Amino acid sequence: MNNFFLKKLQGKDSEQVDEAKLRTLAGQVKRSDFEDEDKLRQIIQSLAALTGKKITAEKEDKIIEMFRNQEISIHDMSSITKLLK
Known part of the structure; x- marks a missing residue:
């Protein structure tokens, strides 16, 4: 697991993200x-949780629409984490 990605998910004021669950x-x-x-919504909800x-x-x-419009790449998960803040 990329530690940078884990740190991005945790953010400055977020609870610690369980790396095993991630x-x-x-x-x-x-x-x-x-x-x-439906599966994308489940992924988004799981990441938020x-x-x-x-x-x-x-x-x-909005996140779903951004995926449809290819404004978010599955290869750039940092853009998803920014939206969850």
Whole structure:
């Protein structure tokens, strides 16, 4: 697991992210999951839960739309973590 990514998820004022849970989540995610809206929503909700952040339905919809418009790359997870802040 990239420690930089873990630190980005934790942020300055966030609770500590359980690295084992993050690894488990990452191991369960497939590329095709990012094309399935329901699975993508589950991933977003799981990441929010891991970081201790509340995510509104509006913010979740915005993230989904950004994936559709290819404004967020699955290869650049830091952009997702910024949206969860």
